[in-house]
Amino acid sequence: MLGLSLGQSAFYAALRLVERLTREQALSQQTATLNPTRSPRPYLDLTYQVAGIAFALVPVALALYLLSDHGRSSLRRIGLDGSRMGRDLGVGVGLSALIGIPGLAFYLAGRALGLNVLINPAGLDAYWWTVPVLILAALQNALLEEVVAVGYLMERLLELRWSVPAIIAASALLRGTYHLYQGPGMAIGNVVMGIVFSWYYLRRRRVMPLVVAHTVLDVVSFVGYAVLPAEWLEVLGVA
Template sequence: MTSGETGAAAAAPASGAAASTAPAPSRRVLGTEVLLVLGVSIGASAIFATYRIVERLSRPEALSQQTAALNVSRLPDRPWFDLVDQLLRISLALVPVLLAVYLLSRYPGDGRRLIGLDWRRPRFDLGSGALLAMVIGIPGLALYVAALHLGIGVRIAPAALSAVWWAVPVLILAALQNALLEEVIGVGYLLTRLRELGWHAAAAVGAHALLRGSYHLYQGFGGFIGNAIMGVIFALFYLRYRRVMPLVIAHTILDVVAFVGYGLYSDELDSLLGRILGALG
């Protein structure tokens, strides 16, 4: 589909999704909608991450000597309130996901089916999701180590929760929340709307990749590069199969392994990383 095609033509429902009876919104309305959805979700994260990397670069320490801690305890001395805090943050972060699906359901119709956020193809979704996780995860670890070695990456502490009984379930929920937020909005919603706006497929893939890389800039430039590459692979997969569910599964697997693995074995993993970096010189 070329950039000269109209939004209505580009918005033809995929995979048998029911078409909306509402008239097609104008390009201006759709463009404003995209900016607003991104502004309350991953677009805002990209702005903060860009600010964060600028702030990190202003420090006297090299990037590789700095640490970005994820999934932290905000009330470590009050574990029950900390649990409620974690669950509230996870739940509220999913509201933009519901908004994106709602808007797609208004036009062009049946948002979940349109982007493949359903269980119509469970074997395909689980199999391709696991394969994508391996394709992304193993090279991603190598890139992370290389970025630290080159001084362009930040050390990541994927889990910094207190030693409480609910830590693992909360980390799994956080992984699922991240996956839904990034894949439903950043891939399913964004690529659908950009195509409806007449963007060429290559331009839409590039925009998604740059956005995904940008909201990971808090991890340093290694995080930007790795996630931009991941964005290209995920976007191309989505445009080929029109299913976001395998991407959600793959992303969830990656984050569960990172969050829970680090949460349980942080000392051992930090020691192993130190030995690897020491061997690299």
């Protein structure tokens, strides 16, 4: 399962970091572009973007299928259902603030120390569909990472009778590893995020608040970067 999704991403992210560190250019002078434009032709670019989002959700469907247990809904098993939507939304927004505000400070500190690349969260050109696609990309990232790296992985490790600290460490380290292409500083920050999210999941066995939190974080990052004036981004230190 991991070899088809985030495990593969982690492997290539580690290789990407090695490639970045062996360039003549300093790591802090390099850029990682998320959601890049795939074609100069707008509607072909839109097709690429939507197809990429759809295919990235296939591992999510596979993970949910593999988590099905004797007729028991995998959505209910990992808490991805709408039975507590109001509470899940509230907790998710709270978690996004808990992670997002210190996360920005951590990113800027990493940039100052030369541990992170400059991240361009939204490389798309300005079209009528840019913001909707960025929102869909944020939701796709949240579903893929939280269902696979938290719900699926942790349920499987519980079945294998791993200890709680080992399960949390495995999930958090996986999250950090597939972010290595952004630099070791961002990888460490994502490990911290992974510890918080894993701890919450083991306590509540609900992945929905984590999907909400992750979606909010990415929407703010992707859409904010796409629509805020360049001078604002410079003040925030992200451009």
